[in-house]
Amino acid sequence: MQTGTVHGGVHVHQQHRFVRPVPRQLPPDTSRFTGREDELSRLDARAGTPTLITGTAGVGKTALAVRWAHRCRDRFPDGQLYVDMRGYSPRGPVDAGQALEGFLHALDVDPELVPVDTGDKAALYRSVTDGRRLLVLVDNVSDADQARPLLAASDTVTVLVTSRNRLPGLVSRDGVGRLGLDVLPPDEAVSLLRATAGVDRVDADPAAAARLADQCARLPLALRVAAERCADTPFTTLADLTADLAAEQDRLDLLSSDTDPTAAVRAVLSWSYRALPADAAAAFRAFGLHTTSEASLDAVAVLLDVPPASARRVVDCLVSAHLVEPTARDRYRLHDLLRAYAVERARAEVSPDDCAAAIRRVLAWYLHTADAADRVLLPLYQRTPLPAESVPLEFADRVAAMRWCETERVNLVSAVRSAADSGHHDIARWFPPALWSFFDLRKHWADWMAVFGIGLTSARVIGDRDAEAYILGSLGVALHDTGQYDRAIDHYQEALAISEEIGNDRLLGGTLASLSHVYRRLSRFDEALDCLHRSLTIRQSTRDRRGEAITLNRLGAVYRDLGRLDESLDHLHRSLDLRRGIGDRHGEGFAHHSLAATYSTLGRIDTAMEHYRHSVEAHREVGNLFGEAQGLDCLAKLLRLTGDEPGARAAWEQSLAIYDSFGSAEADQVRARLAG
Template structure:
């Protein structure tokens, strides 16, 4: 029996018609202006002649003109603030949004102060005669931020561009191509030079990219208008320029091929396809999609429907047939695994709606598109895809009304027949698809409210909805929360993208890479793509780059895709309280956090913490594997920690860690009091309610079992943060748990982490107690020489500190280990010294332990009568105190002594009593030892069958606890006679 130091027991995609291969200006194929034509307010004309008031130019170098004169907008960052306010004209922009938009990650020391300074500078430039503290004419303050007030909705060229684009598309739908061409031309003419020129910051970059796409899409619309007017050469010239500028966009190639074919240049049309194919192969390693492939085949066979008259006839013949409309993205060429998920989604055919949710980057869209392509033949009437932009950089979510307009156009409803009201559009949409076998992919939904108006009324239509949120309000027949890939499928995906030969050459490194990616498909794809495009890299080199946790997110980025950016979109959709909770979870050192610990971390009551945690679960930023227990994906934890470092000061982070360590120390100390009530030392007193209180020993052990994985990381975090006293006390208070459960390696890990803290404090007793704990754990692992070294070092510290009780405890433990080493005489001497010391200081608990241990040693020395006498004394003392676990240990010793004396019957009685006590006390390691003893007693009594049963029970427990005893039991089972 061991003692402690005190002598203790130790872009939008919309419906593109198959028979109208160029897409259709009316469909808006990714163009600017998502709203319906004529809905944007504004003055007549393009507004270019306005000279009174403030006008703003954004579609080139950023300029502001006040009454026709240029305004000096100041330094670049001040221009960036102005640009955000101008793009969001007449809207209040939150200060936090301004900070994110202008600086992104590269925050200045005082970003709020910098915003205030730049706003003041803009006010001086725009309103030089403004009286201090008076309401601004142009730049107005609000409690949460600022707003730029413009005299007219057309006071920015961006607003004029959007209005002209909308009017042009309305003209297309109304059959007025000449007007559409003029309006598109006026809109495109507004661009001059570098868009948002001279403006730094992430907001400006995102808007540049969006405006480049909007400009390209509108130019494609104009080329299509030329094509519809029969001006094939002009259409071909414009389409060729667009295709050369954006070789991966298929629509300009389709326009070029169609224009050339209609102009009688079939060979040139086919040559254009080959150019498109070469560009796609070079840049993507893929062939063009079905839009261009199908168009090429139709050109080869001279399909009459491609000619203007044939196209009209085909359109007339297809009126009212939604099946002539197909717009599904290309299936991923490297789609891997997900067999069970594919089967579940496919099972939704004929049942209505399938909702697929999951964290950013988990492959929701890929799965939905893959299944949609597989189900194409079962949904012959229409197959449509809509990106609702719930989480798209620089894009607001698509309104239900706008999405309905696109869908109605896609199934052939003329623009003039589309109602203005959302509910009327929804009713027409349901009527249009009634009885049809159609498939609709609603991708990237923000919430149920955005999706519900788009649902067909017939279950013959299959709707696949993807979202980062759990759409709990959606009446879905099939709901699927998509998790990360299994290891084998993640490895297969990595090999498919990176190249199977390179991966096969370094399989161990490849496995390490996908594990570093957290098995997240987006991360695996990005890592594989980087490897594919860097022939000098080995898989091991990539593994080593990803091994540095602080830079892992930086490594998982390629061109316009990054894991961090995907996470950021989900994070920014949270409210302020949820953001804070998410960030502080990055401080938590373990993988799974309990509700009470999360509440302590954030300084909240449990009810408030539960509400925030459930919100994070709904947003797929947190998983709840068991009720009240939450897990962050490894990469999300890294992102949360990074955001905490950016947003929260070091004082806030340390305060959160302090609350967490205090919670765990108070709770573990309370649990230890139930497990080892006779211990002398306790942790520092905690405020009332600082930890979880337990009703009994079983409840304490259950909580400790659930939290086991966090103890070592938490002690390490406390030590690194300079919380040395809490670090060593936390390790010390886990003695009873580790001993009861036999978690010897955990015990060693925690004590090794805490020992430097005790040394930094110069606390001899703290060091000695931790050394004793290390000795106990190493003793149980049969590392006897190491245990002896720990005990002797602890004994010296105890004597220096003058702590007699601790000295006695170390002597007890040292004696136990010397006994296991066969050094019986030295062991007896240690135990007798311990007994005398405990009697001198009136330590009855230590005395009882020394007596019990002397009983074992006297038995080893053949002094059986003395062994029985001292053990009976110890048993009486333990029963007096109600110490069932120690009672079980002494009963086990008595059974061994009786067995040695030839009294198998009495040994069996004591052995059964010992097993009962050890099971009742939760002493799993002791349970295995006593079952091993009972088996040997049964064998002595001539009961080999019962012995075999006891050994098998003992082996199950020993293997569960990874005890060295397991090897001994296996040998005994092998030596048991056959049939015994």
């Protein structure tokens, strides 16, 4: 419920907008964590300073970091951030810019204000985290450049980095402390077996337990998998198990390198995999066909071509065997070594035709579900129906649709790339329109350009000229918004040429309106007006009412810039009427703001203030925080001009609260106005 008071005609809401919860992004704590007390104590002593945890694959770097983080989470009431940088993934790493975008969104920074440049993102990240008591866990880093921008500047923020590499540059240049993690000492390795395989079993044959620990190279990952096998075979002795493992190692010839402790992991994985029921083994192979190492239960069900309830049963079997780990409700991840083994098993045991069919199924499912989310996020946006190929998830509302897109963002980008790489260009071509609303609202610039760039290539491969024109125009929007005006114009001009060639008036009208926006930004007003008049004629003839409203709004803005204020008002009122008629509250917010600016230029202050109030209400209703803050700031200026100091202060305080919530540079300007 919203409550508040009225100052100067503006309703001051005490609670008026969605605020993201404090981020609690840590993965679940590792069950039956054993040992490492010395390392945990050393992390205790280094709280407030960045620390790099290094060691070989499977040695337990992430488990140690997560255990310490959960043990100390009360020290960080402002939240815990987590990102898997995928430094050793066959699908490629996450770059620092992508990780920073995720962190800034989790910290409630408005997407509109997230910069494009990684250095600028890092600067904003340092500003937003300054003084906050936060824990940041940066997992699976392969090089210093992945981690360096994620280091905070405040000693209230503790950053943990895990990597298989020693990253000397991070230590020497950035002052990051290093904590080297070796395999478990013999007694701790046996203790881990005792905690997982059972006290009676291990104590009954300590020599066999020690031998099993050595066969597993005392790596926690291998020990847990082996211990689960012990627990599942109550009538088999530890001596029997060590003999089985020795035979498996000999059969696979995995011990050719005595200096490679991870060789034992592969042997244990093979050993455990062959003990799985057939349907669980198929599920493990399905994880090897997924686009990344993390998948939802729904995606696994699609890969297996079974209902989610059936997939849950077999995935639970994999969780019990420690072959996959849950990261959230109905989401699972494979360790890098496990994923590599799953890929190997899929290639060796699944026919090429079945592999191709499963991959096609999951790519089509991601596409159709992204399209379903897109239709909820911006329901008035014109779309071409997808060819029927998959049954997507359904979303109750915009919040659910946005949550799915954010959760699956890495998988969606990977799915587009996988579709193109595997020759499914018809799928890759459809991803850009299916993800338009998500990228337009969240401004993940790097992913936006990557997805649309891949889609453009695929559209050209299959000769889809409509898709080519659409994607070129959409890339133009991203380039304009990131200040790359010359490149934006080039993309728009190419899209225009194709649209005219193929006779696609809908694309032609939209591209002309978008091109005008760049010309206006460059003060090339005659060219902007020419584009807009052509756009208006086309959109009216095609009965594109939403497009017509956008074009009218942009005409009104250009006329205001030229001092043709009566024409500005005429076009802006027509735009507002159209938007009201089709129920476009998002567009109403922009129309009211533009009308307010024109009335203010005319000196009709009362009317301008009324339109700013309507703009604030519309933006608040649809959750456009940046638009709300801008409207409040402009309204406050007019309230002060009329002598209503309390009303101006109330509006500025609301605007400041929003700007501060996402670390906007405008916050300092509003703060200065309040101080004045």
